[in-house]
Amino acid sequence: MGRRLIRLALQAIGAALVASGILWALQGLGIIMWPEDSIMLARREWALYGAITSALGAALLLIAQRMRF
Template identity: 40%
Template sequence: MRFLLSVLGSLAILMGALWVGQGLGLIHWPASSFMVDQRIWAVWGILLAAAGVLLNWWARRR
């Protein structure tokens, strides 16, 4: 269970970082993405990455 939570937390952090990059227009992959230069996706990405940090923290406490 601890390993699974750590993997999910790490994936959430990586996906959140991608969303932040796309939302801020720093990452244009894929080029036809509807998320590019849409600031709301940067906000969602920050929230997802924060949830991933919490998951990793909780997994290490167990």
Template identity: 45%
Template sequence: MAQTLRVLGLFALFLGLLWMGQGAGLIMWPASSFMLEQKIWILWGGVLTLVGASLLVVAQRSR
């Protein structure tokens, strides 16, 4: 269970950071992405990053 939470947490954390970077215009990949420089994706990426961090905390505590 803890291993699954850890994997999901890391995936969510990195995906959230990617979304934030794309929304802020810092990561312009892929070039055809609809998320590039769309500020709402900074918010959604931040939410997903917090969810991922929370999953990592829960995984650490359930060891």
């Protein structure tokens, strides 16, 4: 049961990181201009931070997928 709980946690955290990273990247590239008062809008460094965050989330999802019971 412990490994299943760890796997579920890794999947949830990984999915959240991928989703937020994509949002940050799109805001940084100026594709999503919401919310209007965000400091991330059209700032290239946030596109990089988003890509890194998404990659970390994808790595967690991959680790969770490869876990054996």
